[in-house]
Amino acid sequence: MQQVRLVLVGLGNLGRRLCQILHDKREHIRERYGLDLVLIGAADSRGAAYDPVNGLDPEQVVALKTSGASIADYPDVGKKAWLAAALVATAQADVLLEASPVNLDAGAEPGLSSIRTALRRGMHVVTPNKGPLVLAYTELHELAASHDVQLRFDGTVAGGLPALYIGQRDLRGAVVGRLQAVPNLCTGYVMDMLADGLTWEQATDRAREEGVLEGDGSWDLEGWDAAAKLVILANAVLGVSTRMDGVSRTGITDLDAESLQAAQERGERYRLLAEANRDADGGYALSVAPVPLSSDHPLGCLGRKQMGVVYETDIYGTITAIIDEPSLIPSAATMLRDVLDIYA
Amino acid sequence: MQQVRLVLVGLGNLGRRLCQILHDKREHIRERYGLDLVLIGAADSRGAAYDPVNGLDPEQVVALKTSGASIADYPDVGKKAWLAAALVATAQADVLLEASPVNLDAGAEPGLSSIRTALRRGMHVVTPNKGPLVLAYTELHELAASHDVQLRFDGTVAGGLPALYIGQRDLRGAVVGRLQAVPNLCTGYVMDMLADGLTWEQATDRAREEGVLEGDGSWDLEGWDAAAKLVILANAVLGVSTRMDGVSRTGITDLDAESLQAAQERGERYRLLAEANRDADGGYALSVAPVPLSSDHPLGCLGRKQMGVVYETDIYGTITAIIDEPSLIPSAATMLRDVLDIYA
Numbered sequence: 001m002q003q004v005r006l007v008l009v010g011l012g013n014l015g016r017r018l019c020q021i022l023h024d025k026r027e028h029i030r031e032r033y034g035l036d037l038v039l040i041g042a043a044d045s046r047g048a049a050y051d052p053v054n055g056l057d058p059e060q061v062v063a064l065k066t067s068g069a070s071i072a073d074y075p076d077v078g079k080k081a082w083l084a085a086a087l088v089a090t091a092q093a094d095v096l097l098e099a100s101p102v103n104l105d106a107g108a109e110p111g112l113s114s115i116r117t118a119l120r121r122g123m124h125v126v127t128p129n130k131g132p133l134v135l136a137y138t139e140l141h142e143l144a145a146s147h148d149v150q151l152r153f154d155g156t157v158a159g160g161l162p163a164l165y166i167g168q169r170d171l172r173g174a175v176v177g178r179l180q181a182v183p184n185l186c187t188g189y190v191m192d193m194l195a196d197g198l199t200w201e202q203a204t205d206r207a208r209e210e211g212v213l214e215g216d217g218s219w220d221l222e223g224w225d226a227a228a229k230l231v232i233l234a235n236a237v238l239g240v241s242t243r244m245d246g247v248s249r250t251g252i253t254d255l256d257a258e259s260l261q262a263a264q265e266r267g268e269r270y271r272l273l274a275e276a277n278r279d280a281d282g283g284y285a286l287s288v289a290p291v292p293l294s295s296d297h298p299l300g301c302l303g304r305k306q307m308g309v310v311y312e313t314d315i316y317g318t319i320t321a322i323i324d325e326p327s328l329i330p331s332a333a334t335m336l337r338d339v340l341d342i343y344a
Numbered sequence: 345m346q347q348v349r350l351v352l353v354g355l356g357n358l359g360r361r362l363c364q365i366l367h368d369k370r371e372h373i374r375e376r377y378g379l380d381l382v383l384i385g386a387a388d389s390r391g392a393a394y395d396p397v398n399g400l401d402p403e404q405v406v407a408l409k410t411s412g413a414s415i416a417d418y419p420d421v422g423k424k425a426w427l428a429a430a431l432v433a434t435a436q437a438d439v440l441l442e443a444s445p446v447n448l449d450a451g452a453e454p455g456l457s458s459i460r461t462a463l464r465r466g467m468h469v470v471t472p473n474k475g476p477l478v479l480a481y482t483e484l485h486e487l488a489a490s491h492d493v494q495l496r497f498d499g500t501v502a503g504g505l506p507a508l509y510i511g512q513r514d515l516r517g518a519v520v521g522r523l524q525a526v527p528n529l530c531t532g533y534v535m536d537m538l539a540d541g542l543t544w545e546q547a548t549d550r551a552r553e554e555g556v557l558e559g560d561g562s563w564d565l566e567g568w569d570a571a572a573k574l575v576i577l578a579n580a581v582l583g584v585s586t587r588m589d590g591v592s593r594t595g596i597t598d599l600d601a602e603s604l605q606a607a608q609e610r611g612e613r614y615r616l617l618a619e620a621n622r623d624a625d626g627g628y629a630l631s632v633a634p635v636p637l638s639s640d641h642p643l644g645c646l647g648r649k650q651m652g653v654v655y656e657t658d659i660y661g662t663i664t665a666i667i668d669e670p671s672l673i674p675s676a677a678t679m680l681r682d683v684l685d686i687y688a
Contacts, residue, residue, distance in 0.1 A: 021659055025517055033516070160660045162514035169513075170506035172377070172684040173369055173677070298666065301645055315365055316504045316681070317674040322642065322664045330661040333517070337660070340516040 001034055004343055005052070007041035007091045007123075009084040009114055010099035013211075014128055014155070015042075016065050017332035018097065019058035025336065033344040037336075041091045043084040047072020050082075052092055088114045089121070095342070097335050098127035102219070102228070104244070108132045119143045119151065126338040128155025128331060130228040134244060137235040152338035153236075157229045158183040160330020161323035162337070163309040167237030174313040176238055179276040179284075181309040182299050183229040185325070186212045186220040187252050187272035189304045191290065195260040195270065211328070212305075222251035223272060223288045230274040230286055233309075238276055240284050250289040263292040271302060345378055348687055349396070351385040351435045351467075353428040353458055354443035357555075358472055358499070359386075360409050361676035362441065363402035369680065377688040381680075385435045387428040391416025394426075396436055432458045433465070439686070441679050442471035446563070446572070448588070452476045463487045463495065470682040472499025472675060474572040478588060481579040496682035497580075501573045502527040502651040504674020505667035506681070511581030511655060518657040520582055523620040523628075525653040526643050527573040529669070530556045530564040531596050531616035533648045535634065539604040539614065555672070556649075566595035567616060567632045574618040574630055577653075582620055584628050594633040607636040615646060 006022075008015055022037055029035050039058050041050040049056055049071050056074065064073055072080040088096055096118035100111045108131030115132050118125050120143065127133075132140060133153050144151040157163045158181065167176075182188060189212050193203035204221075207213035219225050227247040234240040252272055260270055273291040276284040293300040298310045298320040308322035323330065350366075352359055366381055373379050383402050385394040393400055393415050400418065408417055416424040432440055440462035444455045452475030459476050462469050464487065471477075476484060477497050488495040501507045502525065511520075526532060533556050537547035548565075551557035563569050571591040578584040596616055604614055617635040620628040637644040642654045642664040652666035667674065 021517075025659070028519075029517060161663065162510060165514050166506060166510065166665075169685065170509050170681060172688055173365075173373060173680045175372075295639075295645070298668075301639070315369070315673055315677040316667075317670065318668040319505065320664075320666045320668075321510075322666075323660075324642075324662040324664075326661065329659055333659040336517045337514060341513065344516055 001030065001036050002343065003036045003038055004095060004339065005038055005040045005093045006095050006097055006339070007087060007093040008039060008097040008099060009043045009088065010101070011042060011044040011061065011065050011071055012099070012101060013328050014332045015099040016062055017329050018099065018335050019061045021329070021333055021336055023058040023062070029340070033340060035340070035343055037339065040093055041087050042071050043087045044071045046070035047078060047080040048082040048084065048087045049074035049078040050087060050091060051077045084110055084114055085117070088117045093123055095124045095126055095339055098125060098129050098132070099335070100129055102129055102131045104131050104134065104224070104228070108135045112136060115140060116143065119147055119149055122147050122149055124150045124152070124342055126152045126335050128153065128334055130156045130232060134228045134231050137232070138241055150342050152342065153232070154338050155331055155334030156232050158307040158309060159185070159323060159325045160334055161307055161309065161321055163233065163321060164236050166319065166321055167233065167311060171237070171311060171313055171316060174315050175278070176276070176311050176313055177278050178312040179233060179238065179309070180299065181230065181233065181274045182271045182302055182307050183274055183309070184220060184226045184272055185305060185307060186217070187226070187290070188302060190221065191252060191255070191260055191270040192304055194255070194257050195264040197261070221253050223249045226272050226274045226288045230276065230288060233274070234276055234284060234286055238284055242286065246286055248287040252290045255290055268292040268294050269300060269302070271299060345374065345380050346687065347380045347382055348439060348683065349382055349384045349437045350439050350441055350683070351431060351437040352383060352441040352443060353387045353432065354445070355386060355388040355405065355409050355415055356443070356445060357672050358676045359443040360406050361673050362443065362679050363405045365673070365677055365680055366402040367406070373684070377684060379684070379687055381683065384437055385431050386415050387431045388415045390414035391422060391424040392426040392428065392431045393418035393422040394431060394435060395421045428454055428458055429461070432461045437467055439468045439470055439683055442469060442473055443679070444473055446473055446475045448475050448478065448568070448572070452479045456480060459484060460487065463491055463493055466491050466493055468494045468496070468686050470496045470679050472497065472678055474500045474576060478572045478575050481576070482585055494686050496686065497576065498682050499675055499678030500576050502653060503529070503667060503669045504678055505651055505653065505665055507577065507653040507665060508580050510663065510665055511577065515581070515655060515657055515660060518659050519622070520655050520657055521622050522656040523577060523582065523653070524643065525574065525577065525618045526615045526646055526651050527618055527653070528564060528570045528616055529649060529651060530561070531570070531634070532646060534565065535596060535599070535604055535614040536648055538599070538601050539608040541605070565597050567593045570616050570618045570632045574620065574632060577618070578620055578628060578630055582628055586630065590630055592631040596634045599634055612636040612638050613644060613646070615643060
């Protein structure tokens with residue numbers, strides 16, 4: 001039985017669900033893979049807890065957070081103001097799980113610094129946080145390689161869909177002529193509501209109630225989220241070193257209801273499509289824009305809680321992968337997938 | 345640059361296309377992965393050629409086979425009656441590519457013996473041949489493990505779709521509650537033709553012309569092919585040790601045209617569905633049968649050259665993967681995928 005010591009930074013929607021998964025799956029993973037995944041440290045915005053001897057009880061972490069408390073309130077080992085940076089800089093852990101919120105405006109901090117520190121300290125890093133990858137994809141990969149550790153980020157694109165793993169591993173040897181993705185739930189949901197005749201306010205309120213829209217919504221609705229995911233896909237799968245300014249981006253905020261309703265009457269569904277088209281030089285034109293998809297498009301039948309990716313390749317045909325993701329659990333579970341991919 | 349010495353047994357539809365891919369992709373793979381894939385030996389049913397010093401020219405192998413000649417006619421190093429078994433038993437190679445035809449009636453020979461020999465000699469084995477896996481899944485895996493080599497067989501299920509890789513790697517930690525697959529092109533093609541009003545003879549003739557039906561067709565049409573693929577999925581992904589007699593199998597030969605046409609009128613498409621349903625004990629009920637799929641089923645929109653798989657999981661949502669495979673190239677390319685997965 002190999003023990004894998006985890007430190008988790010970020011106890012929001014994803015972090016909490018990962019704790020629940022770690023609790024629920026512990027025995028299964030011990031039996032099936034001979035791995036004992038032990039949460040030895042965790043941090044939220046108010047504090048941290050660290051117990052390298054006994055580990056933390058993931059279910060107790062969930063209970064604390066659900067009750068509105070902080071991890072700082074964890075019995076005996078919780079500390080206020082002991083911030084993530086200090087935990088990452090000192091914990092004797094094997095893997096950092098970095099699940100803090102995306103924050104591109106703030107230079108992807110605090111996630112980016114945590115990831116750099118962990119890699120330099122010889123820890124593997126698993127993160128669903130797009131920010132650090134979008135800003136520093138190449139730097140972080142070089143840092144990981146130079147310290148002989150892994151950097152995994154399957155959860156950054158299209159929730160629980162293994163879009164990156166399929167692209168990076170199963171398309172080896174191929175040239176991708178075109179990549180198309182609907183990597184964002186929120187925009188499809190809102191556009192379907194608008195096509196059904198709801199007002200913009202009604203549609204976004206509904207999306208908030210359903211948990212697919214957070215904050216003021218601009219990150220999703222203006223296409224930043226889809227563009228960030230496309231940047232990561234382009235770097236990871238297409239070998240294109242690019243950042244946000246390499247993507248032509250159109251959000252859904254200027255779409256008029258008439259266009260959406262007309263498309264619906266034609267049997268088409270609008271989706272915010274992230275696309276990479278290979279040009280004659282072997283480069284890729286990257287764009288994000290709302291597009292009406294007919295039902296015979298590989299992503300034309302996506303439901304409101306579905307995301308997908310299409311890879312058009314030279315030797316593996318056209319491969320489409322779709323996820324139906326009724327909750328945030330699959331997105332959180334990508335961290336488990338990544339950890340198991342490193343160790344199992 | 346690492347040299348990887350390949351021996352290929354079987355120069356039919358898949359083997360020839362793999363040779364073409366090895367030719368076309370050699371430089372790309374050298375540059376991208378630092379691997380030099382060299383074909384040092386090949387065998388067909390009439391002879392073999394072996395040149396460990398200079399290697400064989402894959403394009404010349406394609407030319408020979410296309411002209412109707414045998415690999416025995418390969419200049420200088422081709423030999424008649426030097427059969428696959430002898431080549432596999434003596435070649436100084438790193439990987440055996442076993443692409444001989446499926447032949448369950450003959451105990452999956454000669455493929456099974458070739459694979460056993462190669463594994464015992466410390467060669468990795470890559471095969472799209474279902475027969476040996478269906479008959480001896482556990483034995484071959486134990487043999488590979490005991491000789492510290494890899495056995496890869498991505499091409500055995502659903503052509504070029506990485507159904508096995510997704511299931512084995514990207515679902516780690518999950519319980520699959522239900523697996524559904526349309527892993528066979530031929531049956532969908534024939535059923536669509538019947539629904540369009542063609543007679544059975546017309547439909548199967550058309551399928552033969554299109555290259556999706558081979559031989560007398562019973563392997564495909566009676567559901568043996570889909571059942572074999574389900575057996576491999578069950579072993580590889582679900583951890584169920586089973587063989588053909590563990591699958592309840594219904595082919596499409598008893599379907600009447602009226603049912604097919606009525607389904608088409610309802611907007612449904614019949615597909616030969618391979619299914620594994622988890623029961624209360626954690627076992628799986630395995631079945632293959634023609635089923636009308638509505639357009640909102642994840643595999644309900646499959647075209648005539650498409651295959652797919654659906655994994656319903658506890659923590660990764662429902663993941664669907666579909667391939668559009670207009671030729672046999674993706675099926676052949678799975679051997680490249682497998683080799684690169686071992687080495688890259």
